[in-house]
Amino acid sequence: LRGWWVPRRFAPEVGGDGVPQVVESLTVHGGRMRGRVAPLKVLATALTVGLGGSAGREGPIVQVGGAVGSWVARRFRLGEDQVRSLVAAGAGAGVGAAFNAPIAGMLFALEVILSSFAARHMSSIVIASIAAAITSRSLVGPELALGSRSYRMTTFDELIPYAGLAIAVVAVGLFFLALVDRLENHAAKIGASRGWRRPLAHGLIVAAIVYFAPQLFGTGQGFTNELLAGITGEAWWMLLVLALGKAVATAVTTSSGASGGAFMPSLFMGAAVGSGFAELFGPVWWGRAPLDPGAFAVVGMAAMFSVVGRAPLTAILIVFEVTGARDYGLILPLMLVATLSTFLSERLHPDSVYSGALRRKGIFMRRQGSIDILDVVEVGRVMAPVRIKVATDTPVEEIDRMMRSHHSHGMPVVDADGALVGIVTISDLGRGGDVPGRTAADVMTPRPVTVTPDTPVSRALERMAALGVGRLPVVDPNDPQKLVGMFRREEAVRAYHEALSSRTDAELQKARLAQRTAPGAGYYDFRIPPGSIADGRRLREVAWPEGSTLVSVRRGREVIVPTGNTVLQADDVVTAFGTDASKARMIERLNAGADEPTAEMVLEEPEGEEETGETAPSP
Numbered sequence: 001l002r003g004w005w006v007p008r009r010f011a012p013e014v015g016g017d018g019v020p021q022v023v024e025s026l027t028v029h030g031g032r033m034r035g036r037v038a039p040l041k042v043l044a045t046a047l048t049v050g051l052g053g054s055a056g057r058e059g060p061i062v063q064v065g066g067a068v069g070s071w072v073a074r075r076f077r078l079g080e081d082q083v084r085s086l087v088a089a090g091a092g093a094g095v096g097a098a099f100n101a102p103i104a105g106m107l108f109a110l111e112v113i114l115s116s117f118a119a120r121h122m123s124s125i126v127i128a129s130i131a132a133a134i135t136s137r138s139l140v141g142p143e144l145a146l147g148s149r150s151y152r153m154t155t156f157d158e159l160i161p162y163a164g165l166a167i168a169v170v171a172v173g174l175f176f177l178a179l180v181d182r183l184e185n186h187a188a189k190i191g192a193s194r195g196w197r198r199p200l201a202h203g204l205i206v207a208a209i210v211y212f213a214p215q216l217f218g219t220g221q222g223f224t225n226e227l228l229a230g231i232t233g234e235a236w237w238m239l240l241v242l243a244l245g246k247a248v249a250t251a252v253t254t255s256s257g258a259s260g261g262a263f264m265p266s267l268f269m270g271a272a273v274g275s276g277f278a279e280l281f282g283p284v285w286w287g288r289a290p291l292d293p294g295a296f297a298v299v300g301m302a303a304m305f306s307v308v309g310r311a312p313l314t315a316i317l318i319v320f321e322v323t324g325a326r327d328y329g330l331i332l333p334l335m336l337v338a339t340l341s342t343f344l345s346e347r348l349h350p351d352s353v354y355s356g357a358l359r360r361k362g363i364f365m366r367r368q369g370s371i372d373i374l375d376v377v378e379v380g381r382v383m384a385p386v387r388i389k390v391a392t393d394t395p396v397e398e399i400d401r402m403m404r405s406h407h408s409h410g411m412p413v414v415d416a417d418g419a420l421v422g423i424v425t426i427s428d429l430g431r432g433g434d435v436p437g438r439t440a441a442d443v444m445t446p447r448p449v450t451v452t453p454d455t456p457v458s459r460a461l462e463r464m465a466a467l468g469v470g471r472l473p474v475v476d477p478n479d480p481q482k483l484v485g486m487f488r489r490e491e492a493v494r495a496y497h498e499a500l501s502s503r504t505d506a507e508l509q510k511a512r513l514a515q516r517t518a519p520g521a522g523y524y525d526f527r528i529p530p531g532s533i534a535d536g537r538r539l540r541e542v543a544w545p546e547g548s549t550l551v552s553v554r555r556g557r558e559v560i561v562p563t564g565n566t567v568l569q570a571d572d573v574v575t576a577f578g579t580d581a582s583k584a585r586m587i588e589r590l591n592a593g594a595d596e597p598t599a600e601m602v603l604e605e606p607e608g609e610e611e612t613g614e615t616a617p618s619p
Helices: 002-009 018-026 037-051 059-074 081-099 102-114 119-140 156-190 199-214 221-229 236-255 263-284 293-309 311-324 331-348 353-361 394-408 428-430 457-467 489-517 580-591
Strands: 409-412 418-426 471-476 479-486 523-529 548-555 558-560 573-579 600-605 612-615
Touching: 018 059, 018 081, 018 353, 018 457, 037 059, 059 081, 059 523, 081 119, 081 311, 102 119, 102 311, 102 558, 119 489, 119 558, 156 236, 156 263, 156 293, 156 331, 156 353, 199 236, 221 263, 221 293, 236 263, 263 293, 293 311, 293 331, 293 353, 311 331, 394 409, 394 428, 409 479, 418 428, 418 471, 418 479, 457 471, 523 580, 548 580, 573 580
Parallel strands: none
Antiparallel strands: 409 418, 471 479, 523 573, 523 600, 548 558, 548 573, 600 612
């Protein structure tokens, strides 16, 4: 109940796991997080986990690190891309410090937080993760959060039961994800109507579960270490019960609105399922080497985080580093099970525990793929000026009239000082019925999501798609309340055409550069033969060979700068730039079909003398 009260009273964003909130800040708010998030998240998590809630502290640490990174970026007035890098670096540093594992922190930030391995973010994330690990080792020593003895796969036929383990882990992991969805949707449906009664009821349920299974208290880190060491002595069915109990206790804890993560609980569940799987099938295994419950517990952790977090690369490396593995004896089972678990779970359940939390808020993430051509266009180049805006005290009837007269579906709301305080749309006007006396302040969406002029259009569109909105206010990078423009779907179309034009220009420039730097490229002159494909035709009507660019046309003493409408005549001398191969193709094409094959390559032409040349051979 106390863990729920902190986010309820001071900052709603400190409730829940912490990782989805960081991803939301990057996707929707450009990495901006309030400074109060870090201390309040620490307090809320300490109350939740310390008083027995079944949750982890790693997700909250990610949010604390991201909030610190956001604060540093704002302090130094950095651009949005640098803000994103520092938020991800802070999140990775949090994981690296919590587990004393810098590589794991780096991969978590890249694969889970950013969903991108872009090189421009790599340096800050690596440096922050290393610095966090060094600081952690200096303060608390080199101890690892989890530890295991060295395990090895002795024969390749052991991969068969490991593949079976992946199926068992996927079943338990999907049960956990489905339960989280069900409880969170129910919590969203009842909203704040039950106040403190919901967290109280959830707390009593968790207390009852922990009373009958003390291993599920808090993070469960101690029992997980016992599973990794293979010293629990529990029967296989009891380990399965503990895994399912941890899933229920964690889902109930997080859906209460308290602060706690799913990272360590997923490792607990994976270790329990892995150890129980080995205990169940060990007696009937026909292989040459017995199934070691400790080894299956290690691999089960990677499999479960692959299902819950949908980050197989992070799962492999984080388990490998966190457990302090001394060799690569289990690397093949880790790779097989993490990949197979991800493959199966993605086909049976669309979301991870992190993306599911965002989806329930109406935020839909897209995975980074190939480079978007809209990455090269910034919002400032296509944004529209602010033509209409309303004050907070403007009556709803007046807003409706203004929207109709300007054919607008939404407009920004500003206060008496002109600072942006919200945005109002047509759907906002219809919300709440026909209550007289309502103003813009009553119906607007406060603190709207914004972009800055230097935000790439691709990121602005991603933000609009995630929220399902058709417009975003554009604000000054140094003052998030200073309105400088509006970005709408119409501007997105303009940006797309501009990006296409830029890309075409770049491709043409690249082609010209390749042509200029090709071996043997240079200027050459040729004469137009009578009756050829060029005689009496416009320049743009002639199929000129590739690799040549026409520069000028000389007609007697007159020099013509050619355009597409320039009409060529017999005996015109054309200057072109191209390669040796294009020269030969040019003469062949002009001689083909001519009255006489007299196309010439003009070799020398001293000033004041007749052009002289060598007749090119006929094809």
